[in-house]
Amino acid sequence: MASSSCDFVIAGGGTAGLVLASRLTEDGSQSVLVIEAGADQSGNLQVKIPAFYAANFDGDADWNFSTKAQKDLHNRAVPLNQGRGLGGSSILNAQIWGPPTKGISDSWASLGNDGWNWDSLRHFHDMSYTYPSVPESSWKTLGLRSWPEQKDSNPGPITTSFPNATHPIRVAWAETLAKLGYPMSKDPPVKDRENIHVLTNATAERVIFEEGSTKAIGLQYRHNSSTTTVIARKEVIICSGAIQSPKLLELSGIGNREILAQHGIETIVDLCGVGEGLQDHLAVDIGFEAEALERGTLPQDGSRMPFNEQLPINLPSPSGHQQLRMLLEQNRPKQDDLPDRELARASAFYRVAEKALLDPASPSEVYRTSLGHNPFESDPVNGERTLNPLPGTYLTLVGILAHPTSRGNVHIQSANASVAPVIDPKYLSNPVDIEVFAEHVLYLQSLASSPPLSGLLKQPLRPSRAISYMADLEAAKEYIRIRAVSMWHPAGTCAMMPAEMGGVVDNHLRVHGVENLRVVDASVIPVLPPANLQSAVYAVAERAACLIKSQYGLK
Numbered sequence: 315m316a317s318s319s320c321d322f323v324i325a326g327g328g329t330a331g332l333v334l335a336s337r338l339t340e341d342g343s344q345s346v347l348v349i350e351a352g353a354d355q356s357g358n359l360q361v362k363i364p365a366f367y368a369a370n371f372d373g374d375a376d377w378n379f380s381t382k383a384q385k386d387l388h389n390r391a392v393p394l395n396q397g398r399g400l401g402g403s404s405i406l407n408a409q410i411w412g413p414p415t416k417g418i419s420d421s422w423a424s425l426g427n428d429g430w431n432w433d434s435l436r437h438f439h440d441m442s443y444t445y446p447s448v449p450e451s452s453w454k455t456l457g458l459r460s461w462p463e464q465k466d467s468n469p470g471p472i473t474t475s476f477p478n479a480t481h482p483i484r485v486a487w488a489e490t491l492a493k494l495g496y497p498m499s500k501d502p503p504v505k506d507r508e509n510i511h512v513l514t515n516a517t518a519e520r521v522i523f524e525e526g527s528t529k530a531i532g533l534q535y536r537h538n539s540s541t542t543t544v545i546a547r548k549e550v551i552i553c554s555g556a557i558q559s560p561k562l563l564e565l566s567g568i569g570n571r572e573i574l575a576q577h578g579i580e581t582i583v584d585l586c587g588v589g590e591g592l593q594d595h596l597a598v599d600i601g602f603e604a605e606a607l608e609r610g611t612l613p614q615d616g617s618r619m620p621f622n623e624q625l626p627i628n629l630p631s632p633s634g635h636q637q638l639r640m641l642l643e644q645n646r647p648k649q650d651d652l653p654d655r656e657l658a659r660a661s662a663f664y665r666v667a668e669k670a671l672l673d674p675a676s677p678s679e680v681y682r683t684s685l686g687h688n689p690f691e692s693d694p695v696n697g698e699r700t701l702n703p704l705p706g707t708y709l710t711l712v713g714i715l716a717h718p719t720s721r722g723n724v725h726i727q728s729a730n731a732s733v734a735p736v737i738d739p740k741y742l743s744n745p746v747d748i749e750v751f752a753e754h755v756l757y758l759q760s761l762a763s764s765p766p767l768s769g770l771l772k773q774p775l776r777p778s779r780a781i782s783y784m785a786d787l788e789a790a791k792e793y794i795r796i797r798a799v800s801m802w803h804p805a806g807t808c809a810m811m812p813a814e815m816g817g818v819v820d821n822h823l824r825v826h827g828v829e830n831l832r833v834v835d836a837s838v839i840p841v842l843p844p845a846n847l848q849s850a851v852y853a854v855a856e857r858a859a860c861l862i863k864s865q866y867g868l869k
């Protein structure tokens with residue numbers, strides 16, 4: 315077993331891992347090694363163009379995970395694609411940017427994480443991205459009431475923009491802007507630094523500890539069919555994502571003692587929260603046939619197009635709130651069902667969800683439109699994975715459950731690092747979720763019947779599949795059970811919370827009971843924001859870099 319050394323070893327060159335590597339190497343005296351299991355896909359055009367994101371599914375850039383059969387989804391196993399390659403899930407994702415709400419950011423602090431609230435995180439959101447400047451004349455067409463001036467924005471490395479390229483006019487618009495010299499998003503020039511080392515196609519297998527202690531001193535990884543170690547002079551930082559960071563901890567002897575014993579792994583630290591608290595956003599779509607649209611506005615060939623609008627919304631009717639209050643009370647985690655530590659964690663999460671769901675100013679669902687219909691999900695009736703596009707033009711409305719109360723887990727099923735873990739999100743296991751979701755999915759039909767949208771859709775409404783005609787809440791629930799899919803936002807499996815509440819890392823993202831070991835990625839996010847996850851992951855990684863730099867006095 316050969317070995318080398320550097321200051322920081324990062325296990326996982328994904329979204330969070332690369333932010334950390336980039337920030338830590340701003341100090342030229344520090345050396346960082348990134349170990350990434352996948353390849354460098356930066357030359358792959360399908361990775362760079364948002365509309366192609368699903369084209370990478372099932373290939374080399376995808377771990378191609380699938381959940382355990384989900385009882386409340388008619389025993390379906392749900393595909394849970396995750397990015398495998400430099401950039402991690404950001405190389406697969408649809409590049410939608412949606413920073414979290416203030417309420418959810420503040421809830422992270424309420425779970426015992428000092429310093430993790432909206433006021434303190436806002437700076438780290440700003441550090442990660444720059445928003446586009448939008449002239450007032452365009453606010454209306456973009457659905458904006460107002461837009462801050464760009465001079466108020468920090469120049470973060472990720473340049474966000476509004477969707478384009480779906481209509482010839484928008485294409486021309488983007489080309490015109492480029493010709494006029496407006497900047498396009500560029501990768502920050504980090505790759506050429508001498509103190510950053512990136513090893514692709516290398517899989518981290520376990521953290522190495524000082525003999526007889528709980529101090530992490532390095533990482534064992536597999537590269538080119540041989541096993542190698544690297545010594546971390548300062549820290550090992552696990553950034554392997556919400557599905558595989560808990561796996562790496564368990565393989566290293568950190569986790570629930572009973573689970574480790576089942577696989578013959580010696581316990582270094584008994585930490586029962588590892589792999590627990592798994593949460594994810596479920597989504598359901600209904601495609602409606604469209605009419606009276608100019609040729610070219612919607613795709614004629616049925617291909618899937620990028621999402622173009624996102625609208626967070628609360629429950630449609632006030633009577634829904636009364637029922638919701640009762641439902642929430644009836645389904646609180648109960649002492650009889652759970653051991654003490656699990657009850658503490660489940661109750662803390664539930665309180666956050668209750669507050670968010672009952673807050674009329676907070677969205678309980680996020681709605682989206684997508685041009686075209688959605689042929690790539692499995693057919694709920696015959697299970698076929700790829701459906702033929704339907705002739706005609708379609709607009710798909712998508713509903714995403716913003717605050718799931720159900721929690722699941724992910725654990726190893728073998729001590730062999732090459733074996734995938736068992737992923738059990740327990741989708742909809744808390745009855746609150748299906749009730750809230752069904753009400754919103756029914757509301758999608760009301761939205762489609764409301765002007766001016768109704769004027770663009772064939773009336774009476776003609777959904778893309780017969781099964782999506784929904785008469786009532788019960789029909790909507792059935793539709794959800796056969797059709798809901800993951801939005802690919804797994805989080806919470808190494809939650810930032812005190813150990814006595816079932817947390818895995820402290821508010822500096824250090825693993826409880828271990829020296830020189832941190833986790834920095836979606837797994838530490840204790841409660842999902844109601845929107846897409848990546849902006850929260852970037853902010854977490856930016857903050858982690860700041861905490862680490864300050865601990866070691868780095869530039």
Ligand SMILES: Cc1cc2nc3c(=O)[nH]c(=O)nc-3n(C[C@H](O)[C@H](O)[C@H](O)COP(=O)(O)OP(=O)(O)OC[C@H]3O[C@@H](n4cnc5c(N)ncnc54)[C@H](O)[C@@H]3O)c2cc1C
Pocket residue numbers: 325326327328329330331349350351352367395396397398399400401402403404406407408409410411412516517518519553554555556558559562801802803804834835836837846847848849851
């Ligand atoms: C298909 C898809 C679409 C999405 N769309 C959006 C969207 O439009 N907007 C949005 O905001 N969010 C979206 N997301 C979510 C977002 O991309 C993720 O939440 C975010 O990228 C997670 O970042 P991370 O750093 O936690 O993990 P990742 O970015 O997944 O990084 C983990 C990295 O660790 C590597 N790794 C794992 N195990 C090992 C090991 N043992 N050794 C070495 N390397 C290892 C992986 O290969 C990967 O590169 C999407 C996600 C997916 C999968």
